[in-house]
Amino acid sequence: MELDKLYKCLCDLQRLRILNLLQAGPLCVCHLQEILDETQVKTSKQLQYMKKLGFVLSKREGIWMVYSLPFPVHPILQANLACVQERPDEYPCFAEDLLKRAAILQRFADNRAECPQVVYESTSCC
Numbered sequence: 001m002e003l004d005k006l007y008k009c010l011c012d013l014q015r016l017r018i019l020n021l022l023q024a025g026p027l028c029v030c031h032l033q034e035i036l037d038e039t040q041v042k043t044s045k046q047l048q049y050m051k052k053l054g055f056v057l058s059k060r061e062g063i064w065m066v067y068s069l070p071f072p073v074h075p076i077l078q079a080n081l082a083c084v085q086e087r088p089d090e091y092p093c094f095a096e097d098l099l100k101r102a103a104i105l106q107r108f109a110d111n112r113a114e115c116p117q118v119v120y121e122s123t124s125c126c
Contacts (some may be wrong), residue, residue, distance in 0.1 A: 003076065005053050010080055013093075014038070015046055019069070019081055020094045021101055022056060026068035035100045 009015055017036060021027060033043040047067055050056040055077065056067050088095055 006055075006074075006077060006080070009050060009053055009055055012046070014042075015050060016081075016084060016091075017093060017097055018043075018046060018050070018067075019055065019077070020085065021097055022067060022069045023073070023081060024098060024101060026059075026066045027101070028064045028066055030064070031101070031104055032067070034104060035097050 010019075014036060018032060021032065021035060029040060029044055029047065032047070033040050036043060044065075047056060047058070051058055051067075054070065057070050059066050059068070084091055085094055
């Protein structure tokens with residue numbers, strides 16, 4: 001992992017929010033755009049940028065595109081995300097995003113046909 005590319009990626013709040021969400025498990029583009037309150041195009045563009053750098057992985061599940069972090073997560077990426085997460089007063093959006101994530105996955109838990117199984121397999125609430 002090239003450090004200059006990592007830090008260029010991390011200097012964008014939307015990308016940081018996406019990485020924070022994916023640390024909790026894989027998500028569909030539709031989940032991410034709802035949580036971030038962004039368009040599908042903007043969300044997908046950020047994901048493609050991070051995928052090109054190797055910071056996220058994608059997998060097609062039927063009609064859905066599911067994104068996740070590579071395993072194992074690179075230690076430098078993990079350390080930087082942990083640093084930001086430890087400052088909830090400066091980044092309240094991280095905790096809010098994770099609450100939205102849990103609510104969305106709970107909403108889909110009753111109708112799993114609306115979301116790929118891989119998302120539920122890695123999520124404790126579903």
